[in-house]
Amino acid sequence: MTDPQSVPGAPAIEVHDLTVAYRTQPVLWDVDLQLPEGRLIAIVGPNGAGKSTLLKAMLGLVTPVTGWVQIFGEPYARRRSWVGYVPQRESVDWDFPTSALDVVTMGLYGRIGWLRRPQKHHRETALACLEKVGMADFARRQISQLSGGQQQRVFLARALAQDARLYLMDEPFAGVDATTERAILALLQELRATGRTVVAVHHDLQTVAEYFDHVALLNMRLVAAGPVATTFTAENLQRTYGGRLTVLTQATEALLQKRTAEIPPDLGVKPAGGTPWT
């Protein structure tokens, strides 16, 4: 491959002074953000906070009014082959006449390049990726016959086929069943174990602390970004979501649960109403 060399010490993603507007309506306002390599990173914020837009700006799919984005120290156009993208499931028409295997093979098109056709070994790679997400048996299935969770796994398999260093995912956990959610989580952890970076737009505040290492809280402006332990606090959530109490209560509960879980048993904390641990 003819990839440019990695810029030493550069973060996985650097966003500088980024403002994006649809017509005159600003969607992102002066966002400055650095995301480290090798972590699972959640982008969290209320509806309409610009989370998907931030992802699209990182991928060069929307043109910013001001500012720039660098991927491993270079503009996106020079890092295409380093980045895998998982769009929202609803962004495509699942009635399209194509099989699961075809969709996964599309992840390899960037490597195949213009005009050349996918070869047998490309299909084998795609099949291996389907196998990794437990979907090998559905390779020949037309994609409209798959359940929502299975469709999401096909999208993930396609991203795996891209064999990227950085994955940008738009709500990978949205509307999937519990089995798929666990499968996706396992996959993300496997990616992290091999040094990949995953940036995912995430909606479920209750699972942020459990699933991710790093979080960026967004509401048109960047509210806070950093390790979950120090950044995903009730105060920052309050600043992100304003007065939306139900959301905050859920998140605070999740936080408390996480804190409780983190306290080692030998500190003398006993489960309420149960027998002491031995």
Next chain:
Amino acid sequence: MNPTLVILLVACSVAASCALLGSFLVLRKMALLGDAISHAVLPGIVLAFLFTGSRAALPMVIGAGVLGVVTVLLVEMFNRSRRLREDASIGVVFPALFSLGVILISRYASQVDLDLDCVLYGEIAYAPWDVLTFAGREVGPKALWVTGGVLLFNLALVGTLWKELQLSTFDAGLAATLGFSPVALHYLLMSAVSVTVVGSFESVGAILVVALLVVPPATAWLLTERLEHMVGLAILLGIVSALGGYAFARWWDASIAGAMAMVAGLLFFAALLLAPGHGLLARLLTLRRMGGRLSGQLLLLHLQKGGAVVPAALLERRFGWSRRRLEKVLAPLRSNRLVEVDGDGLHLTESGAKVLESTGRAQLAHKL
């Protein structure tokens, strides 16, 4: 060359070209854009006439191609303004351009050897008599050269850019991130549609090109699960429509183009009704069969729970069934000796109990 053969070859080339590109239009939910382009290229054709003063194919194709791109640009511009939705943008642009073409034709009728009726409805029957001369020699009917050339161009285009068109049609976002410019591919496809429309309008007319662009691909989509199969079948259906339409028109002494569109429409309805699996009829039958089986199982289960003889009237009341419905559900159960009628009541036979056991009674009971 045999005139009938020329007509058939021209019709088949047009149908195949339209089906090839139309498949992508339909999948991109842009069938209407094909419609718009087919009308909006008219001023391009007229202007090409006015500038060159001839009916040479090349200037016409160029003029139409330019207007096709202008149409797409204007639609996108209105669309991006967010004051108009896409359907309204298309609806505004193409009548404007089309009317411009109509006005130009009527104003310069003396200079332009172009019949409006011919543009709108086409006249494929004249195709064999308009002969192209090259270097002083007659080389065959012009329409055959034009439509054949257009078909080869389209085949080459879709053949070389198959993977790119597939990806940008299915997921433009991914195409863009991978560096396959979906915008460039979009304009390329629309230019090809414009060129195809010009190549076709003399034979089937601007209005009926739409039928060939949309209907065979829509029919093929109902019947297939792979893009290559869909495109192949669309081409086949287009050709069948062309040939069938010609035969019908000859037999009925009607408009050839009209008959082609009619056959295409009939094929579509046949597919809609009869498609295996997804067709309306198949779905209805499956629902019936499943519904009947479920009703039978429910009845068996109920009889088992009831133990001895259950009065038919009680079943009717509990299930909210009419006597006719009960008898309909009962008929197969009785003929298989799963249920016996005992005076006014019903009871389960031994084999009925066994069947219930084997068809996953526990599973069914759980669902109840």
